[in-house]
Amino acid sequence: MSKEMMSRRNALKLGALGVTGAMLSATSAMAAAPTEKEVKFDEEYDVIVIGTGFAGLAAAAKAAERGLKVLILEKMGRVGGNSVINGGAFAVPNNKDQAAFGIQDSSELFIKDALKAGLGINHVEMLEVIGKRAQETLDFTIKCGATYQLGKKPTWFGGHSVNRTIVTSNMSGSAIIQPMAAFVEKLPGCKLMTRTKFDDFVMSADGTSVVGVTARTNYRFDNKLLSDDVENKSGEKKVYKAKKGVILASGGFSMDKVYRQLQDPRIVPDQDATNHDGATAGALLKAFQIGAMPVHIDWIQQGPWASPDEKGFGVAPLLTQQGLFVKGVCVDVRNGKRFMNEMADRKTRADAQYVILHQDPKAFPVAIGTYNTFDEQIYAAVEKGLASGVMKKFDTLDALAANYKIPADALKATIKKYNEDAKNGVEDEFKKQSLKDVVGKEAIEMKGPFYAIRTVPKPHHTMGGLKINTKAQVISGNTNKPIPGLYAAGEVTGGTHGASRLGSCAIADCLVFGMVAGESI
Template sequence: MSQETIMSRRDALKLGFVGAGAAMLSASQAMAAAPTEKDVKFDEEYDVIVIGSGFAGLAAAAKSAERGYKVLILEKMGRVGGNSVINGGGMAIPNNPLQKKYGIEDSNEKFYADCLKAGLGINHVEMLELIAKRAFDAFDFAVKCGAQFQDDKPPLQFGGHSVARSVVTKNASGSGIIQPMAAFVEKLPGCKLVTRAKMDDFVMSNDGTTVIGVTARINYRFDNKLYSDDIENKTGEKKVYRAKKGVILASGGFAMDKMFRKMQDPRIPDDADTTNHDGATAGALLKAFQIGALPVHIDWIQQGPWASPDERGFGTSPHVTQGGTFKYGISVDVRNGKRFMNEMADRKTRADAQYVILRQDPKAYPVSLGTYNSFDQNVIETLDKALASGVMKKFDTLDALAANYKIPADALKATVKKYNEDVKNSVVDEFKKQTLPEIYGKEAIEMKGPFYASRQMPKPHHTMGGLKINTKAQVISANTNKPIPGFFAAGEVTGGTHGASRLGSCAITDCLVCGMVAGENI
């Protein structure tokens, strides 16, 4: 990449956007104003334009269309759903009926406490209050759109949550929400969804204060390079769209944007695998910054501690660890056979513990192990797939497991023995993991063969930062600290809600709630 393409640090400081990413743009690009009404000729006119077709975008579009608005959804990729369609399908809902059915006590206050602990206390609490208040509304709306959830088993307890509060789609995937919701949206009068349609810029009112539309390219062909929204990619036919009521940005996070993520966290290698789809890039976010949107927590990038080096992307590993080897089993350092973390802590705590090992020896991938008799039904349903892919392996004895991963066998057996004793005696171990009793009233489950194991490696998963929005999903201006007229946002493109690290299964709740709120308020 030429020197002209990369803005100098001095130029970035002049713009005040070093932490927000203008450092990766040329000075002329970053300083170029968005086009105004006098600069363009509109090809088509809609009431509402939504950028992105994941949980947040589809919820926003549906709520807007239900109010009688004419809605256009622009999705830059060739398929609908973004990261949402490959999401694990878990949705955190405090005080849900399934909890009451199984005698699980919960409260919004417990939910806030859990989120604040994981987020290191830097969460914007008013946003947590919003998603807790509207969580069941969002669930009901997803069901109205055709989503189906597992209702014949207890809710799941994801890492960092103090109680089980997460319901899961029947297919244990975000596609269980996205596919029916996309079909629901496309049947709504006046609602149009276009794929391979990349938003290039916002169109502002002539006085530069209000978002009134977007420029875009139709039949765009995404090309994932080092800088994922490559400025040299000129594919597609240019279009200009007016939005009479406003624009809702739901373009997602940027964990696949190798250049931008490295600007925020230089420790992330260019070739680091992620759990995200290829189109999870920063282009739309940067355009929002250029029109004055306030950035929040941009350099907090969450790593998924349940990912594996033995498969690409999200894969099956999170399913077999979350309700299996992490929840009821253990993770060990392969160099000494000892546990090194609370396997049910929040994601940041676990990923940080894994990185202590991997930064000392990049090939010493920690191993997570457990036994079949303790696995949740979701794990059992995924087990054959995980075994066939080689992500998970089965061993009759601990000696065989230790030999495969080159773990000191005697040390591993001692670790398992101590863990079983702690479980049997209801001992809270040194890592403060809830080992016993199993929260649904089962008897204590000891680890005994056959054993199932997989290697773990953190992968960039969720970009915590983004645009600051208020509880009406209005984007806040960095210049005035007030909402930018005509501009709303929802989902992972926003920041602040989850602080330093999001708890698992809170993404669907956040995206659906804030998408709905944007559609209700625009």
């Protein structure tokens, strides 16, 4: 077993938490959360928010706007978590730009698409809230200073029936996070602290309500293996009181090498992910320990648009999902043939890629297209991808095929058939919906030049987490009722997206329910 593989000690410590659907509140191996009788509070606030991503900042902004005194805790040295490095794509059903371009959409169609991707196990009441409030939420972020490429035709993401995704001005979540963080810090009574790690909840004297948190200031994150970070003792201990409650917005656990493998043993410790290093399960496990109900914990989404030629999220997802996948093709390098609908939902595509990679771990599928396949919004990313080498440019298909060792004649036949179907308006064998936009033209311009990226799925979004209701209250597994004083929003929650989240719906989910939490608490 490699040095990165979890030890028997760690497996035993966390094993009780690796069983999907188990009631995790009664794990005797863990110490109970302290009560208010056992601590002395250093500071007092109305609301404490854990995390500074989309959900945390939206919650803090809404709570502070109501005149509440808010403390926001972030364990890392910078704000934003995964949100600040995400692709900046925000699914907004029935948005104003859709109306301007004559695109027919509705909350009902959005929910239908989400259910198809989520294999029907989504909690529909959560999707209804997103569908109803997404445009309002977009407007709120603009009020906070977020910038988008508005006035343009919305982008089409895989699994959606129509173009409904608004993209930020810089194609990054930072165009939302940085202005919102500045907005929040200027609000009266709002305090944001980085390098301050949430350690545990503080419960009421009778143990039924959340009344505060314990934390460590001057904390230095350096442990990239253990979900509960037990071996990192850095920082000074503090206890903060929350008179109205705590909002958990700590994100997912795709970088938690122990906990993610307990849920899905196929995700080995050295597998790269799209997340930042701090995307671990510690805060989630603490919520389970005080009785929070788990939902869909072992559904971990893989991003099928990532590349093995760069670490983490990188630039490939922009170039594939908003470029090569839309009008181009993705082929099996062993035979030059397509093997999936490049615009299907993420799970469908990742599963198709894994069929190939399980047969030959080095046979990374290659996405191929021409310059016309790229959305104009990502032209700058094209140059970045070429400069980094994650994307390559070829004058001919023969040169491309030779570089990736793809049978040239088979590749040419694949693209010829693909172009003929697109040009004639014939539904292709994989029922790719985005080709209806290129009827009468070549989808891939045979004059070239041709662009290509090697692809691989990477753990991207953990679908499961805490069960919340439509008021963002965390539900107890013991009583099936809200845990007083505990709210949650964003990727730390589960149920909304079912088995697999539609692309560009994370921003919508996090921001909408962050707002709801800030309004409800």
